[in-house]
Amino acid sequence: MGIWILLIGIGIISMIVQSRFKNKFKKYSEMPLTSGMSGADIAKKMLNDNGIYDVNVISVEGQLTDHYNPSDRTVNLSPEVYHGRSVAAAAVSAHECGHAVQHAKAYTWLQFRSAMVPMVNVASKIVSFTLMIGVMLAIFSNNLFLLQIGVGALAVTTVFSFVTLPVEFDASNRALAWLNTANITHNTEEHDGAKDALKWAAMTYVVAALSALVTLLYYASMLLGRRD
Template sequence: MGTYLFLIIPILLISMYVQWKFRSKFSKYTEMRLTSGFSGKEVAEKMLHDSGIYDVRVMSADGQLSDHYNPAEKTVNLSTDVYHGRSVAAAAVAAHECGHAVQHATAYHWLQLRTSMVPLVSISSTLLQWVLILGVLLIGFTGNPFVLSIGVIGLALLTIFSIITLPVEIDASKRALAWLRNTHGVMITPEENVQAKDALFWAAMTYLVAALGSLANLIYYASMLFGRNKY
């Protein structure tokens, strides 16, 4: 347990800081109206068309920070604030999600790998908590490691998925910022581009701490499985 706390407490503290920083940055940049006056929807459609993509729809999605690209349905789904918003944050998020659409159109290998893992990861994440609880109880009372072994395999899968997500998200942001910069002030000014880069940097950091947290959990349960932790 001591080893686990040594791993997880710093990660939790860093995660709390990153989440606070991420939300404060987006709150700040949401208040900054784009000089060009374009909405997130308009930014997204412009980036898609400039990239030669005409079979992807830009849609409004319920929720806050619910923005995502759906490769199966070929839709860029923007939260209401981003879809209608005319701020630096809206432009950054809209362009970032379109970065995923460009990845899809260009067969970006990390996105392909991540997408292929989604069905299995969805099943694993739904059942994993109960499998781990049952596994810990069984190994504690009977010494049988079978169920916990399944849980560790599931955790390993989620950890790999989290790690693969990192280059996918970072690359999407790079594509977004490059496109925004190459509009030469039509969509976003150089100063606003710097602000968009700052916002997307902190968004990427949330994926990094999520991957670290998943890795810490994997180490803990794997060490329990192999009898290296006292529980």
């Protein structure tokens, strides 16, 4: 019963955080950047300032689809960020370049996260099926094998969620420090806006990690209860 309350609570918090993040992004997307630079301009400058010349900055379709791809060394920015000349565009583009800087400097947590990707890809594909069928088998035949696999797969994805946290926080810290020293955010209002936007983006990762942990505890308790 306690875990169910936690799951419901985390679900409510997740919706609040997601809504808050979208509202913050919208707010700072409407705040013009004094420098007048676009997200693409900012990304290219941050990469060059860090001595990175083999990473391409490209535009990808969608909203909030911004990401860094270490496999093909590209900073992928959504149209709103790529062409945008706002505080939000500056914050997001610099954050994604923060991941490129991590890659170039062999940041430990990013390396660990990248090493986990193949395992996580497999776990993500099987976790829903193994848990759903595993629970049914456990209830009706007391066969726990598939449920054990499901819990194991869920554990892998949960660990991945927590490993992601220092990677995201570090990328934001690198972004904010560079925006300040490069004089991209010219005044306190712009710097505080970029910091606020990235804070709420990071909160979505925190809530996702906590949700994954509570879900893991739920299925793990079910598995342990069936063993007794």
